[in-house]
Amino acid sequence: MAAHGATLEFEYDGPARARVVTESVAREVGEIDDERSKTAIGREDAVVRIEIEAADPVALRAALNTWLSLIDVAERAADVGDGIGRRMGT
Numbered sequence: 001m002a003a004h005g006a007t008l009e010f011e012y013d014g015p016a017r018a019r020v021v022t023e024s025v026a027r028e029v030g031e032i033d034d035e036r037s038k039t040a041i042g043r044e045d046a047v048v049r050i051e052i053e054a055a056d057p058v059a060l061r062a063a064l065n066t067w068l069s070l071i072d073v074a075e076r077a078a079d080v081g082d083g084i085g086r087r088m089g090t
Contacts, residue, residue, distance in 0.1 A: 004060040008050040010071060017078060018046045024074035025067070037063040 012018040022043040029039050036059035040051045050067050054060035 004054045004057055006052045006060060006064060008052070008064075008067065008071075010048045010050075012046045012048070015043075015045050018043050018048050020078045021071065021074045022048050024077065025070045028070060032063070032066055039063060039067065 010018075010021065012021065022041060026041050029041055033039055036056065037052060037054040039053075042049050042051075048071075050071075052060065052063045052067065054063055
């Protein structure tokens with residue numbers, strides 16, 4: 001299937017933020033995958049890496065849009081959590 005592929009890397013301030021983002025989106029691996037695209041996610045220290053393989057450019061674009069949206073939501077949710085933690089003094 002791997003006629004087309006992309007690797008996305010997101011670097012965060014520290015491993016804790018990268019872990020939160022990874023754990024937030026990792027549950028979608030396998031749920032979103034189909035016969036046209038497959039995704040793997042990993043983390044090394046403060047870097048989250050998403051590798052996408054797709055059968056065609058349309059499937060690749062769809063997968064990229066999906067994963068970029070998921071990462072965006074995870075980052076915004078983590079920001080909200082940080083704000084709540086600061087207000088509570090943690």
